[in-house]
Amino acid sequence: MIEGNNSTPEAIRQMSICNACRYCEGYCAVWDAIEFKPVLNKGYISHLANLCHDCRDCFYACPYNDPDHEFKLNIPRVLGQVQVETYYANIRPKSMKFALERPILFTSLSAFIAVILVMVYSSLLFGLNKISTLPMTTIIPVSLFKPATIAIYLYTLVIWSWEALSYWSEINEGKRFTASGVMRGVYDAFFYRNFLGGGTGCKVPGENNKYFRLTAHSLVFFGFIVALISISFYPNIFGYVGITYFLGSLAISIGTVALIYIHITEDRGSRSQKQSSLDYAFTVLLFFAGITGLLIPISTGTNWFNWNFLIHDALIAVVFLIAPFSKFIHPVFRLISLIKYRSDSYRL
Amino acid sequence: MHQKVIIVGGGNAALSGAIECEERGDDVTLFETSTAALRGGNSKYTRDIRYAHEEDEFTAGGYTKDELRKDLLGVSGGFDNPEVAELVIDRSQEMAEWMRKHNITFKKEIRGTLSLSRTNAFFMGGGRVLVDTYYKLIKRLHVKIFYEAPIVSISIANGVVNGITAMIDNREKQFTADRYIFASGGYEANKQWLSKFWGESVKNIKIRGSRYNTGIPLRSLIENGALMCGSEKAGHMVAVDTRSPEFDAGIVSRIDAIPWGIVINKNVERFYDEGEDIWPKRYAIWGRLVAEQDSQLAYAIIDNKSIGKFMPTAYPSIDAYSIDELADNIGLKAQDLSHLISDFNGGIVKKDDDVFNWSNHKLAIPKSHWAVPINTPPYHAYPLSPGLTFTYQGIRINRTGRVVLKDGELENGFAAGEIASGNVLRSGYLAGFGLTIGTTLGRLAGGWEND
Ligand SMILES: Cc1cc2nc3c(=O)[nH]c(=O)nc-3n(C[C@H](O)[C@H](O)[C@H](O)COP(=O)(O)OP(=O)(O)OC[C@H]3O[C@@H](n4cnc5c(N)ncnc54)[C@H](O)[C@@H]3O)c2cc1C
Ligand code: SF4
Ligand code: SF4
Numbered sequence: 001m002i003e004g005n006n007s008t009p010e011a012i013r014q015m016s017i018c019n020a021c022r023y024c025e026g027y028c029a030v031w032d033a034i035e036f037k038p039v040l041n042k043g044y045i046s047h048l049a050n051l052c053h054d055c056r057d058c059f060y061a062c063p064y065n066d067p068d069h070e071f072k073l074n075i076p077r078v079l080g081q082v083q084v085e086t087y088y089a090n091i092r093p094k095s096m097k098f099a100l101e102r103p104i105l106f107t108s109l110s111a112f113i114a115v116i117l118v119m120v121y122s123s124l125l126f127g128l129n130k131i132s133t134l135p136m137t138t139i140i141p142v143s144l145f146k147p148a149t150i151a152i153y154l155y156t157l158v159i160w161s162w163e164a165l166s167y168w169s170e171i172n173e174g175k176r177f178t179a180s181g182v183m184r185g186v187y188d189a190f191f192y193r194n195f196l197g198g199g200t201g202c203k204v205p206g207e208n209n210k211y212f213r214l215t216a217h218s219l220v221f222f223g224f225i226v227a228l229i230s231i232s233f234y235p236n237i238f239g240y241v242g243i244t245y246f247l248g249s250l251a252i253s254i255g256t257v258a259l260i261y262i263h264i265t266e267d268r269g270s271r272s273q274k275q276s277s278l279d280y281a282f283t284v285l286l287f288f289a290g291i292t293g294l295l296i297p298i299s300t301g302t303n304w305f306n307w308n309f310l311i312h313d314a315l316i317a318v319v320f321l322i323a324p325f326s327k328f329i330h331p332v333f334r335l336i337s338l339i340k341y342r343s344d345s346y347r348l
Numbered sequence: 349m350h351q352k353v354i355i356v357g358g359g360n361a362a363l364s365g366a367i368e369c370e371e372r373g374d375d376v377t378l379f380e381t382s383t384a385a386l387r388g389g390n391s392k393y394t395r396d397i398r399y400a401h402e403e404d405e406f407t408a409g410g411y412t413k414d415e416l417r418k419d420l421l422g423v424s425g426g427f428d429n430p431e432v433a434e435l436v437i438d439r440s441q442e443m444a445e446w447m448r449k450h451n452i453t454f455k456k457e458i459r460g461t462l463s464l465s466r467t468n469a470f471f472m473g474g475g476r477v478l479v480d481t482y483y484k485l486i487k488r489l490h491v492k493i494f495y496e497a498p499i500v501s502i503s504i505a506n507g508v509v510n511g512i513t514a515m516i517d518n519r520e521k522q523f524t525a526d527r528y529i530f531a532s533g534g535y536e537a538n539k540q541w542l543s544k545f546w547g548e549s550v551k552n553i554k555i556r557g558s559r560y561n562t563g564i565p566l567r568s569l570i571e572n573g574a575l576m577c578g579s580e581k582a583g584h585m586v587a588v589d590t591r592s593p594e595f596d597a598g599i600v601s602r603i604d605a606i607p608w609g610i611v612i613n614k615n616v617e618r619f620y621d622e623g624e625d626i627w628p629k630r631y632a633i634w635g636r637l638v639a640e641q642d643s644q645l646a647y648a649i650i651d652n653k654s655i656g657k658f659m660p661t662a663y664p665s666i667d668a669y670s671i672d673e674l675a676d677n678i679g680l681k682a683q684d685l686s687h688l689i690s691d692f693n694g695g696i697v698k699k700d701d702d703v704f705n706w707s708n709h710k711l712a713i714p715k716s717h718w719a720v721p722i723n724t725p726p727y728h729a730y731p732l733s734p735g736l737t738f739t740y741q742g743i744r745i746n747r748t749g750r751v752v753l754k755d756g757e758l759e760n761g762f763a764a765g766e767i768a769s770g771n772v773l774r775s776g777y778l779a780g781f782g783l784t785i786g787t788t789l790g791r792l793a794g795g796w797e798n799d
Contacts, residue, residue, distance in 0.1 A: 023474030
């Protein structure tokens with residue numbers, strides 16, 4: 001399947017057929033949102049694309065998905081393509097577009113460079129042999145750790161907001177968010193309302209699955225949040241904090257392994273390939289971040305504790321540094337679309 | 349090869365029959381003429397069921413047997429086989445619960461189709477999910493399924509089915525069984541058969557459902573002396589988009605714009621009151637009306653005000669900023685169309701603010717409701733063709749589900765679903781009742797206690 005760079009016309013063709021059908025109503029927010037628009041346009045298709053989380057319920061439900069049927073519908077794939085194209089169009093600064101086009105190269109190179117930099121930096125400062133014996137707080141003093149993490153978080157938030165504004169101006173139709181729309185949208189995102197597919201689950205990696213991806217995705221999502229909160233206690237990352245950090249990392253590791261398993265085993269034809277490689281690159285990065293996080297308590301007291309900790313920090317920094325140029329655009333755009341969807345429906 | 353039960357067909361009626369048989373311990377072999385990917389006949393294009401019920405969680409209120417009977421008689425004018433009709437009405441009450449027990453998920457709330465929210469229950473995902481769910485189930489129940497295995501003839505002697513012939517890998521193969529259930533639908537996809545009634549014009553008729561419903565088993569039963577029932581010529585026909593494929597467009601090709609505009613044929617003549625207060629009950633008359641026009645072609649024309657008032661269409665409308673340009677775009681005489689529309693706009697009487705009460709009775713063919721002036725560009729046109737949903741004629745059965753012959757009945761042969769729907773609906777159609785006929789009669793044929 002060759003993917004062009006403008007899937008919007010094809011998405012409009014396919015979704016117009018859906019709009020005349022709507023049998024998929026109830027599977028996810030897309031099918032509620034489409035009811036507001038008798039005639040679909042580019043901005044609205046982008047919005048719908050970011051409401052789709054590729055559960056494929058609508059693919060398996062469709063009597064028109066056979067390659068021999070004139071309609072040739074594959075909604076998750078075409079919306080996945082449009083979704084990636086909204087990342088392309090709204091990435092900021094625009095020059096970073098190449099990161100989305102070559103996600104695996106970009107991600108692995110970033111991770112590699114960061115790990116080397118941290119190692120070279122600490123070796124130059126303290127000497128290669130000393131690193132494993134010095135206390136961690138000497139290598140990364142709190143006075144460096146705190147401002148550095150805050151700076152990185154701020155950087156990520158600023159670029160995310162820049163991109164979010166750009167995406168919002170593409171889809172807003174001159175309307176605004178409402179307060180209840182924001183609350184409901186955030187609620188939907190956190191509690192995976194749409195993942196449940198109206199009670200029928202999520203058919204990934206195959207038609208007979210239900211909650212596999214929901215489980216994997218929420219392990220990564222909540223694991224990440226738990227780890228993020230825990231690490232802010234640095235350098236007190238032992239005891240209770242150590243346990244929560246360990247659990248967070250464990251969740252990320254298991255979740256990413258499951259997501260990688262999905263990536264490897266799923267039916268290729270039903271997926272946007274661009275979307276697929278974006279996912280894959282970032283999941284693998286998160287996997288290594290998770291595993292090195294897991295090793296922190298395990299390696300405590302050994303002489304590779306510091307090395308692991310440094311590599312882990314480098315990877316986490318990379319996660320945040322490249323987040324706005326990676327699959328991590330997805331939570332931002334999805335949240336915006338969920339809030340728009342909720343704001344639109346409560347205006348009625 | 350001898351089987352316990354043979355089921356011919358692979359739609360809702362066949363599957364309901366297969367489940368019922370297996371749950372009673374009778375092994376089933378099922379013959380489906382389509383490929384595995386396109387299995388499920390017309391059933392894969394459905395989305396709701398109509399059934400008598402007290403208040404339940406799937407609908408917006410109760411619907412009594414009397415109401416259901418009245419609605420059925422309202423569309424069909426009378427039952428060809430009251431005994432079977434009553435049985436279906438009565439047993440429809442158990443249907444939603446039975447479907448849920450067999451893994452069908454119903455929607456809790458429905459939007460959009462409010463006129464049906466009390467009488468009909470909608471299931472998640474529509475008919476494709478319905479049939480796939482049943483196929484998964486019968487696979488677990490060890491039903492043997494032959495795909496791409498059309499039944500080409502049925503042999504009957506002295507009131508007994510002696511066997512069937514299936515085409516498998518281009519070779520005829522005989523099968524016998526203790527019991528046979530014929531659930532192969534109508535003959536709506538058999539254009540040669542349809543040309544008996546429609547002549548040449550059959551080529552311009554779209555078949556909304558499965559291309560596989562050619563009615564060969566039905567014909568074989570008729571040739572073997574089975575009694576027919578249901579109106580012969582007619583079928584359920586609606587107006588669909590001319591650009592849709594010849595077969596298998598399902599629900600999406602229908603055009604709902606008609607009451608909001610005017611409908612003209614190739615000669616730029618209106619031919620029926622678009623505003624007749626029948627929508628949505630008998631919107632099906634528009635299929636036949638279009639079929640009677642030159643080239644079986646017509647156009648619905650609306651202006652921009654009306655967009656959003658009816659179900660969106662699968663294909664984009666043909667648009668123009670002036671009436672002349674619109675006429676050019678669809679290849680009609682611009683002058684005629686301009687005249688027609690100015691006559692139409694000129695004679696509109698608005699009784700009050702409700703567009704339902706806007707009409708134009710000055711025209712040779714009046715428009716009695718929703719006469720909204722066509723004056724707000726861009727203008728939109730939809731090309732219309734007749735779209736056949738299904739044929740009415742089928743096989744007469746008795747209250748045990750057995751096929752009735754000119755002399756007696758088939759001891760071991762049952763018919764269920766569309767192939768027998770003429771017993772209940774001689775003509776006309778009530779939304780959601782096709783599945784009800786199939787599920788109840790399919791289960792009956794499968795051995796559902798006949799008390
Ligand atoms: C677009 C559309 C929408 C509809 N919506 C609804 C709805 O919402 N609710 C509702 O109740 N009804 C609806 N109907 C009507 C409904 O589809 C039918 O009444 C119902 O599906 C009939 O079920 P069946 O099992 O008898 O036939 P079908 O589902 O048509 O099954 C017939 C089967 O027989 C097979 N077959 C045909 N010939 C042979 C042969 N020679 N050998 C072997 N197998 C053969 C076919 O491949 C098919 O599998 C709709 C119909 C259409 C076209
Ligand atoms: S995906 Fe298929 S079944 Fe679902 S709404 Fe679209 S056309 Fe209908
Ligand atoms: S794939 Fe799932 S999330 Fe995407 S549109 Fe279809 S039902 Fe919705």
